[in-house]
Amino acid sequence: MKTKDSTEMTPDGLFVPTYKRGGAPIVRGAGMYLYDSDGKEFLDFGAGIAVNALGYGHPALLEAMKDQAWQLIHASNLYHSQPQIDFAARLVKHSFASKVFLCNSGTEANEAAIKFARKRAAKISSQRYHVLSFSESFHGRTYGSLSATAQPKFHIGFGPLPAGFHYSQFNDIQSAKAKLDEHDFAAIIVEPLQAEGGVNTADADFLQFLREYATAHSIALIFDEIQCGTGRTGSLWYYEQTGVVPDIMTLAKPIGGGMPLGAVLCTEETAACVSPGDHGTTFGGNPVACAMGSCVIDTVSDPAFLKKVRDNGEYLKNKLEELRPKFPSIRSVRGHGLLLGVRFKEDPGQVIEACKNNGLLLIRANLNTIRFLPPLIVETEHIDKAINIFEGVLKSLM
Numbered sequence: 288m289k290t291k292d293s294t295e296m297t298p299d300g301l302f303v304p305t306y307k308r309g310g311a312p313i314v315r316g317a318g319m320y321l322y323d324s325d326g327k328e329f330l331d332f333g334a335g336i337a338v339n340a341l342g343y344g345h346p347a348l349l350e351a352m353k354d355q356a357w358q359l360i361h362a363s364n365l366y367h368s369q370p371q372i373d374f375a376a377r378l379v380k381h382s383f384a385s386k387v388f389l390c391n392s393g394t395e396a397n398e399a400a401i402k403f404a405r406k407r408a409a410k411i412s413s414q415r416y417h418v419l420s421f422s423e424s425f426h427g428r429t430y431g432s433l434s435a436t437a438q439p440k441f442h443i444g445f446g447p448l449p450a451g452f453h454y455s456q457f458n459d460i461q462s463a464k465a466k467l468d469e470h471d472f473a474a475i476i477v478e479p480l481q482a483e484g485g486v487n488t489a490d491a492d493f494l495q496f497l498r499e500y501a502t503a504h505s506i507a508l509i510f511d512e513i514q515c516g517t518g519r520t521g522s523l524w525y526y527e528q529t530g531v532v533p534d535i536m537t538l539a540k541p542i543g544g545g546m547p548l549g550a551v552l553c554t555e556e557t558a559a560c561v562s563p564g565d566h567g568t569t570f571g572g573n574p575v576a577c578a579m580g581s582c583v584i585d586t587v588s589d590p591a592f593l594k595k596v597r598d599n600g601e602y603l604k605n606k607l608e609e610l611r612p613k614f615p616s617i618r619s620v621r622g623h624g625l626l627l628g629v630r631f632k633e634d635p636g637q638v639i640e641a642c643k644n645n646g647l648l649l650i651r652a653n654l655n656t657i658r659f660l661p662p663l664i665v666e667t668e669h670i671d672k673a674i675n676i677f678e679g680v681l682k683s684l685m
């Protein structure tokens with residue numbers, strides 16, 4: 288067999304180009320910092336896109352991982368495993384839910400949630416399969432969750448999408464009601480705080496309307512808390528701040544402490560419509576990921592930890608607000624807790640790039656927003672340092 292040319296083995300040559308990325312590879316993380324193979328240090332205000340809630344190299348997480356790896360790395364989902372039981376028990380103890388399904392990622396959690404909702408609705412009518420989601424939402428990349436993602440740019444070139452997905456305007460009760468009245472719906476799926484879509488908060492009366500309509504018409508209300516949940520906004524789940532309780536909640540990103548782990552939390556009523564064989568996953572609820580997940584929940588659910596997230600979130604938001612009058616290109620500062628966004632009047636791509644060159648990692652949200660999503664262990668000194676770099680970059684570019 289002909290051996291490959293070494294140019295094909297460069298980072299850019301090796302991968303299907305689903306990401307635009309460059310620079311030296313990341314080799315190590317410690318606390319709030321990442322390091323590349325050239326030894327360059329980055330203050331990470333992206334947290335692996337909201338995954339690394341406890342930062343890098345957290346001792347309790349490493350212990351949990353090591354202990355579990357020595358015991359058992361994988362067991363089939365044909366059997367119970369203790370780390371899954373311990374993790375699911377924590378999720379139930381700390382939420383509205385009484386049943387849990389474990390998977391590996393956010394998109395899988397939403398996929399399962401949509402399937403469970405459709406199964407529940409099919410008990411009433413085979414025509415009751417429609418799913419409503421909202422403009423600027425992001426629910427994942429596989430066909431069900433991609434179809435629920437109401438941003439046309441993610442659909443281009445991937446049609447036909449599955450039938451029965453409908454969209455209305457986020458935070459627009461009239462638009463939602465008009466769409467809901469048109470079809471027989473199985474599910475409404477909403478991020479109560481949109482992240483990828485530009486850091487957009489759902490209005491209390493909008494969520495309240497969805498809750499009331501869903502209850503009146505036996506529709507499953509799904510909250511996607513994959514990015515906004517697990518302590519990120521200063522309460523364990525964001526729904527606790529909204530006064531609205533969903534029927535199903537999806538989780539992923541931080542809950543595995545950096546290992547792939549997703550979860551669907553639901554009520555007894557939903558779970559009762561699902562039978563053995565209806566859904567499954569080989570790797571879902573991996574024992575090592577679940578052991579780390581229990582460590583994440585134990586750490587993040589501590590009221591003192593959550594208070595610190597709220598305090599630091601407020602500190603960061605105030606610092607960002609102080610920049611607004613100095614830079615007219617900043618349109619607004621948005622979000623809650625440590626899920627914050629700075630919306631610009633124009634594309635902030637250059638700002639993100641320049642911050643990276645200056646040792647600060649930030650993430651774009653939608654077209655014109657920069658997300659600030661530091662690990663939840665952030666301290667005010669890190670915030671001051673990040674603001675310093677960010678302000679310096681804004682001064683040099685704007």
Ligand SMILES: Cc1ncc(COP(=O)(O)O)c(C=O)c1O
Nearest residue numbers: 392393394425426427513514539
């Ligand atoms: C709100 C939300 N839902 C779902 C997903 C998809 O999660 P994953 O990338 O783990 O499939 C994401 C990812 O960014 C997300 O932010």
